[in-house]
Amino acid sequence: MNADDKIYLFRGVFGLLTAIICITLNLSGGTGVMFGLTMYILTIPLIRRVLKIKPSDLKIPENLYISGLAPYLALWLITWITVYTFQVPHPFP
Secondary structure, three states: HHHHHHHHHHHHHHHHHHHEEEEEEEEHHHHHHHHHHHHHHHHHHHHHHOOOOHHHHHOOHHHHHHHHHHHHHHHHHHHHHHHHHHHHOOOOO
């Protein structure tokens, strides 16, 4: 497994973890979005320390910051929004 694939999977799992934290803390609106963005930014030093991947290990060094953005956003937002929708009671019409 190459470094790009590791980053992709790590960010996907981290996105799911972020959604679980948002659900557990009952975050909503801007607070949840800011928390999610902060967690994404925290993945950069975690990738360097946990996976021991440096920008020089990648074909394109900028991939350290961009690679895995789509699975992170998808798993975080879809999970968080879906669970939040079913948690909040909506009035019947």
